[in-house]
Amino acid sequence: MRLFTFHLAPVRHALALSVCLAIALLTSACGTSSAAEPDPVLRVGAIPDQDPEVLQRLNDKLTRHLAAELDVKVEYVPVTDYTAAVTAFRVGDLDLVWFGGLTGVQAQLQVPDAEPIAQRDIDAVFRSVFIANKASGVEPFDDTAGLRALAGHTFTFGSETSTSGRLMPQFFLAEAGLALTDFRGEAGFSGSHDSTVTLVESASYDAGVLNEQVWEDRLADGSVDLEKVQEVWRTPTYHDYHWVARPDVDERFGDGFTDRIRDTLLALDPANREDSEILELFGATRFIPTEASNYQDIEKIGREVGLVR
Amino acid sequence: MSRRATTLLVVVVLAAALASVAGDGDLLNTGGVPALREFFAAALHPRVDRAFLQVVGDAALTTLAYAVLGTVLSIALGLVGGVLVSQTWWRASGALPRTWVSRWLATRALMAVPRGVHEVVWGLVLLSVLGLDPLVAVLAIGLPFGAVCSKVFSEILDETPRAPFEALRASGAGRLAALLYGLAPLALPDLLSYSAYRFECAIRSAAILGIVGAGGLGFQLALSFQSLRYDEIWTLLAALVVLCGATDGWSSAVRRRCTGSRARPERDRVLGWLIVAAVALVPVSVVLLRLDPTVLVQDRARDLTVTLAQQAWPPEADWGVLVSLSLDTLMMSVIAAALSFAGAVLLAVLAARPADDGRTVARRVLGWCTRQALLFFRAVPSPVWALLVLFVWFPGPLAGALALALYNVGILGRLMAEAVEDLDRRPQRALLAAGVSPARAFLYAGLPTVWHRFVAYGMYRWEVIVRETVVVGVVGAGGLGRLLAEQTASFHYAGASATLLALIALTFLVDLTSAAVRRSGSARLSSRAVRSRSERAPGYRRSPRTL
Numbered sequence: 001m002r003l004f005t006f007h008l009a010p011v012r013h014a015l016a017l018s019v020c021l022a023i024a025l026l027t028s029a030c031g032t033s034s035a036a037e038p039d040p041v042l043r044v045g046a047i048p049d050q051d052p053e054v055l056q057r058l059n060d061k062l063t064r065h066l067a068a069e070l071d072v073k074v075e076y077v078p079v080t081d082y083t084a085a086v087t088a089f090r091v092g093d094l095d096l097v098w099f100g101g102l103t104g105v106q107a108q109l110q111v112p113d114a115e116p117i118a119q120r121d122i123d124a125v126f127r128s129v130f131i132a133n134k135a136s137g138v139e140p141f142d143d144t145a146g147l148r149a150l151a152g153h154t155f156t157f158g159s160e161t162s163t164s165g166r167l168m169p170q171f172f173l174a175e176a177g178l179a180l181t182d183f184r185g186e187a188g189f190s191g192s193h194d195s196t197v198t199l200v201e202s203a204s205y206d207a208g209v210l211n212e213q214v215w216e217d218r219l220a221d222g223s224v225d226l227e228k229v230q231e232v233w234r235t236p237t238y239h240d241y242h243w244v245a246r247p248d249v250d251e252r253f254g255d256g257f258t259d260r261i262r263d264t265l266l267a268l269d270p271a272n273r274e275d276s277e278i279l280e281l282f283g284a285t286r287f288i289p290t291e292a293s294n295y296q297d298i299e300k301i302g303r304e305v306g307l308v309r
Numbered sequence: 310m311s312r313r314a315t316t317l318l319v320v321v322v323l324a325a326a327l328a329s330v331a332g333d334g335d336l337l338n339t340g341g342v343p344a345l346r347e348f349f350a351a352a353l354h355p356r357v358d359r360a361f362l363q364v365v366g367d368a369a370l371t372t373l374a375y376a377v378l379g380t381v382l383s384i385a386l387g388l389v390g391g392v393l394v395s396q397t398w399w400r401a402s403g404a405l406p407r408t409w410v411s412r413w414l415a416t417r418a419l420m421a422v423p424r425g426v427h428e429v430v431w432g433l434v435l436l437s438v439l440g441l442d443p444l445v446a447v448l449a450i451g452l453p454f455g456a457v458c459s460k461v462f463s464e465i466l467d468e469t470p471r472a473p474f475e476a477l478r479a480s481g482a483g484r485l486a487a488l489l490y491g492l493a494p495l496a497l498p499d500l501l502s503y504s505a506y507r508f509e510c511a512i513r514s515a516a517i518l519g520i521v522g523a524g525g526l527g528f529q530l531a532l533s534f535q536s537l538r539y540d541e542i543w544t545l546l547a548a549l550v551v552l553c554g555a556t557d558g559w560s561s562a563v564r565r566r567c568t569g570s571r572a573r574p575e576r577d578r579v580l581g582w583l584i585v586a587a588v589a590l591v592p593v594s595v596v597l598l599r600l601d602p603t604v605l606v607q608d609r610a611r612d613l614t615v616t617l618a619q620q621a622w623p624p625e626a627d628w629g630v631l632v633s634l635s636l637d638t639l640m641m642s643v644i645a646a647a648l649s650f651a652g653a654v655l656l657a658v659l660a661a662r663p664a665d666d667g668r669t670v671a672r673r674v675l676g677w678c679t680r681q682a683l684l685f686f687r688a689v690p691s692p693v694w695a696l697l698v699l700f701v702w703f704p705g706p707l708a709g710a711l712a713l714a715l716y717n718v719g720i721l722g723r724l725m726a727e728a729v730e731d732l733d734r735r736p737q738r739a740l741l742a743a744g745v746s747p748a749r750a751f752l753y754a755g756l757p758t759v760w761h762r763f764v765a766y767g768m769y770r771w772e773v774i775v776r777e778t779v780v781v782g783v784v785g786a787g788g789l790g791r792l793l794a795e796q797t798a799s800f801h802y803a804g805a806s807a808t809l810l811a812l813i814a815l816t817f818l819v820d821l822t823s824a825a826v827r828r829s830g831s832a833r834l835s836s837r838a839v840r841s842r843s844e845r846a847p848g849y850r851r852s853p854r855t856l
Contacts, residue, residue, distance in 0.1 A: 053532035053541070057364060077441055078524060080531045083797055084436055091613055093440035106800065135340070154704060160798035186787045188704050189794070192535040195696065203340030204699045228340075307799045 040252045041073040042066065045085055046098035046282070049162065049193055049241075050214050052080065055281040062278055069264040072253055082161045086110065095249050096261060098282070101126075101163035101240040101298045102307060108292065109299070109308065113247035116292055117262040119239070120284035124294075126240035127212040128164045128172075130233045131197065136206035140232045147176035147233065153206035156188035158196050161307065163240050163298065164211035165193055171301045172235050194218070201229045211240075213283055239294040243287075262289070315826060323647055326640040341700030348697065351539035355547060362544070364529060369548045372525035374594035375443075375518065376511035376556075379450025381591055383511070384504050386451065387458020392488065394420055394463035397471065401484050417463075421820065423456035425813030427776045428514045433797055438613045443598040444605070446518045446525075450511050461503050469496040498574040501584070502567035505560040508587070512556045516549055517690045517780065526552070527690070534693065546689055553688040559583060561727065570731050617802065626807035631789075635811050638778050638788035641706045641713075642819070645778075646771035648714035649721050654763060656683060656718065657725030658751065663734060680726070687719025695781040709786030713774050721770055728762045729755065761827075768823030775819050776812070789815075 044063065046055055055062075059076040067074040077094055079085045082103045088094045090110040099107055101123075108114045130147070132138035138149050150173075158165020166189075170180075180187050188205055190196040193214040200208040201224065212234065218224045243265060250257050265287045268275040279285060302308030392398050394416050399409040426434075432449040439445050466488075474491035482490070493500075519527025526549055533541035566572050566580040574580055594600075604610060660679040662668075668676070695712040702708045736754035741747065779790040789808055796805040 051536050053529075053536060053538065056532055078528060079441070080519065080528060080535070083433065083800075086800070087433070087437045088441045091437065091440040091609070093442075110800070133340070156704075160794055185703075185705050186791065188699075191692075191696075192537075194535065194537045198344055198537060199699060202338065202344040202700050204338055204702075204704065306795075309799055309801055 039073060041075050042070065042096060042249070042253065043075050043077050043094050044096045045077045045079050045088065045094045047079060047082055047085055047100075049100065049158075049164070049211055050217060050283050056080070058281060061274075062281065065268075065274070065278055066261075066264065069267075070253075070257075070260055082159070089114075089244070089246065092246065092248070094246075095252075096243060096245050099242060099244050100161070101238070101242070101295060102167045102302055103161050103163075104242050104244050105295050105299045105302060105308060106161075107244050108295070111246060114244055115247065115258060116242045116244050116290050116295065117258060118265045118287040119242040119290040119294075120282060121286045121288050122213065122284070123240045123242060123290075124288070125237040126164060127237055128169050128209050128235045129212050129215045129231055130169070130207065130209045130235075131200050131215070131229055132207040132232045133200050133203045133205075133229055134227070135203060138207055138232055140230065142233070144172055144176050147173055147178055149232075150207050151178060151182040152184055154185055154188070154204075155183045156190045156196055156199055156205040156208040158189070158193050158208075158210055159191050160189055162193075162211070163238075165196065165209060167298065167301060167305060167307060168235060168238055169209040170305050174304070197224060197229065201225055203228070207232070217283075238297065239290070242290050242295075322643055326643040326647075338701055338703050341702075345697065345700045348539050348542075348700075352543050354540060355543035356538070356540040357544060361541065365526070365544055365548050368524065368526045368529045368545075369552055370597060372512065372515045372527065373552060373590070374597045375446045375450065375515040375525060376508065377587075377590045377594040378447045378598070378600065379454060379515065380504070380508045380511045382447060382451030383454030383458050383507055386455025387462045387504075387507075388500075390420060390455060390459025391462025391466060394459050395466040396463075397466055397474070397492065398484065398488070401474075401478060401487070417460075418817065420456045420459050421817040422813055423453045424460070424772075425776065425816035426453060426809055427779045428453055428518060429780055430793070430797075430809065432518050434617070437617055439604055439610055440613075442604050443600055444602065446515065447598075447600070449518055450514050454507055454511060454514075458503070458507060462500060465496050465499045465503065466492060469499075498567040498572070501574075502564040505563035505567070509553070509556045509560045512553055513687065513690070516552075517692065530690065530693070534696075542693070546693075549690075550684060550688040554684050557684065557723065559587070564727075565731075570733070621802040621806040623803065624807035624810055625803035626811075628807075631792075631807060631811050634787070634789050634792055635815055637706060638775065638790065638812075639815060639819075641710045641778055641786060641788055642771060642775045644707065644710035645713035645717065645774045646767060648710065649717035649770065649774075650763075650767040652714065652718040653721035653725050653767075656722040657729055657763075660722060660726040661729035663730055663732070680723075683719045683722040683726075685719070686715055687717075687723070689716065691716040691777055692780055704786075706786045706788065709778065709781045709788075712781050713777055716777075717770055717774060721766055724766045725759075725763055728759045728766070732759055765827045768826055771823060772816060772819045775815050779812070 044066065046059075046062075056078050059078070063074040063076045077088070079088060079094075082100060085094065085097055085099070086103050086107050089097050089107045097107065104116060108116065130150075132150075132153075136153055138153060141147075141149060157169065160166060173180075184206075188199070188208075190199050190205075190208065193210040196205075196208040196210045197215070197218055199205050215224075215231070243261075245258050245261060249261070266289065268279055268287055270276045270279055270285050279287075299308055394413070396413055399413040402409055402412075404412070423431075428449050431453055432445055435445040435448050439448075469492055471492070473495065474487050477487035477491040478484075515525060516527045516530070519525050519529070519531050526545055530542065530545045530549075533545060563580065563583050566577050566583070567574050656679055660676055660683055662673075662676055691712055694715045695709065698708050698712045698715070702711060732755055734755075736758070737750045740750040740754050745753075778786070778788055779793055781790065789812055793805060793808045793812075796802075796808060
């Protein structure tokens with residue numbers, strides 16, 4: 001019985017070769033990684049709720065600007081998932097992150113002394129929009145109590161940790177005395193604001209809720225069929241997205257570095273063409289200052305809803 | 310279990326599952342047809358500008374690299390684990406039967422732990438220990454797959470003829486030496502064959518691991534998916550279909566040459582080169598991902614592991630709720646497994662291309678189309694199926710089951726088609742010669758001989774489906790997946806560890822059930838199996854293995 005004595009010889013050679021290569025690579029990798037941080041890199045991540053693919057794929061505009069203004073190496077780290085972004089921020093693999101309201105709070109709680117440094121002009125007065133399929137029989141209303149009309153209907157949020165697509169809407173639903181069990185079936189999580197619109201438009205869900213900015217945008221480009229879906233209510237305003245920096249960036253990049261990041265972001269000028277391109281990636285006209293106290297409500301509501309522990 | 314009892318059990322479980330998931334009122338939603346039409350219409354004008362194709366090309370390479378390294382890791386773990394989980398190894402330890410059996414059972418139960426956790430969940434856990442590192446995705450594929458490999462490799466080792474091994478032991482060779490020289494050579498074709506199958510599974514896994522910062526096609530798909538850019542989604546799906554198609558083709562060739570009925574692996578030059586080609590991808594992948602395993606031994610990883618363990622232990626849950634959600638998940642998985650099994654049997658018969666029958670041109674075209682459809686079904690990740698299903702189906706567990714079924718039909722259908730192709734055609738030819746129609750000849754002389762393999766594939770797949778219920782949250786299906794999503798979103802590690810324990814227990818339960826059903830199926834065939842065993846070339850494998 002002759003088994004694998006000869007014809008698999010090429011396999012053995014290839015294996016030996018790859019082992020050698022792997023060892024060579026490992027030793028070279030060890031050489032570079034064990035050194036201290038002589039030339040620190042600012043690792044930036046951002047997850048906008050609107051057209052995330054545009055920013056993720058055109059991120060070099062942002063990194064180049066930050067690198068030029070701050071005079072440090074800047075690396076953009078693509079992440080699509082907020083939970084993953086919070087975790088990466090906690091373990092120190094992301095230094096500066098564009099978080100949503102809730103995830104920003106989660107990040108600040110997990111990294112003590114992490115500082116919110118800037119928000120967009122629209123984030124100070126952010127709202128969510130409740131929409132309903134016209135065939136569902138839910139008609140527009142004008143106060144929180146009107147949300148009770150959604151009882152007995154199917155309903156979808158956006159993604160789990162979205163402030164505007166989940167947290168604040170759930171808070172207002174609770175204010176109206178509506179529990180998640182009052183909907184027909186389980187409340188859905190469409191995963192994104194755009195999916196929410198499409199799923200309500202197709203009547204897969206009777207009603208849903210999404211971020212005002214995305215809704216306005218979809219109205220403006222005419223990609224919503226207003227014959228099928230209508231806005232039923234807009235929530236009061238709350239604070240939402242903001243940049244958060246790790247507390248150790250000052251230590252790593254020099255005293256006052258957090259302030260320099262803030263200044264760089266605030267200085268983005270919509271009148272300047274290059275700056276406005278960056279602002280556009282975030283759907284912002286300007287960045288404005290912010291502080292931790294702006295998000296106390298979100299933390300409180302997050303605790304009530306069970307998303308902040 | 311007798312055959313009748315098994316059938317009865319299957320019917321009862323299915324009926325109970327259907328009753329539990331069928332919601333009130335309508336199921337089909339015609340309102341979503343325009344959305345679905347819009348999605349499929351976009352297939353005609355995918356986004357193909359140079360910039361985007363560049364993105365897609367890079368992403369496809371990354372995905373391939375993750376799959377290659379994940380597979381290598383899982384095979385390495387599987388070889389070590391497989392020996393440790395095999396009865397052969399423990400029996401040869403010289404310990405008393407009572408002692409070795411309990412040790413063997415303990416290691417086997419231990420292997421159910423990594424298997425019960427979906428790759429995406431592994432990804433999130435590893436991320437909080439290793440941070441954003443390419444190793445996260447490699448380990449997220451390699452660890453659970455390593456456990457699966459251990460289980461399957463151990464079964465292969467235990468089924469391999471033991472005479473040379475015993476002879477070496479009797480002449481004084483150590484356990485390991487006897488295993489390497491007496492058992493391993495005989496088991497090698499089967500080990501290779503299964504490893505090839507693992508690689509194609511790894512491609513599909515790598516494609517949905519994008520969310521943990523791993524990059525690749527999954528990441529790009531998640532991005533385009535969030536804003537429903539159908540034109541981009543189609544380009545990315547096309548890339549996935551090509552990648553899956555190529556891997557599946559490679560894996561089919563390897564498996565056919567290792568363990569097919571006409572295989573002669575010991576004389577097969579092509580097989581050697583197919584394997585060299587795959588091995589050559591390993592160093593390329595390491596360079597491409599800039600993999601640096603030293604992060605595993607850094608202090609930060611150790612500290613973060615300790616922190617995570619402290620947060621996750623002891624598990625914390627309302628156990629009553631957990632049991633009821635487990636039942637929901639179990640029911641959803643049963644429906645999904647049953648639907649995909651039924652669909653796969655039908656499509657497999659159409660997709661198979663037996664070697665020697667005179668099929669008409671129309672039949673060949675139909676077969677080709679079915680094979681492409683199956684490839685599409687399995688190349689599209691289940692979260693995408695979930696959204697598509699939701700366009701035309703009202704939310705609920707049934708929608709979740711349907712999405713999982715669509716994805717798994719593609720995998721099961723292909724495996725079953727291979728089983729049909731690999732079938733001994735002589736009984737069918739005898740019937741055909743007697744003037745029986747081809748369809749009838751297959752029903753009476755073909756199907757009965759492959760049915761036990763169909764059942765085995767279906768049962769193995771069921772175990773995978775239980776895990777996959779975690780990734781179809783969009784459909785409002787509830788169950789453990791929903792709970793786990795909520796717990797990870799709120800960083801409630803103690804709760805998540807309880808939910809994961811429930812999922813692991815469920816996986817183990819399904820594993821035991823499916824093993825019992827497979828045994829009852831193969832018992833009936835045992836007399837034939839014994840006979841054919843002596844006729845086959847050494848290394849020919851009787852029972853199918855796929856997970």
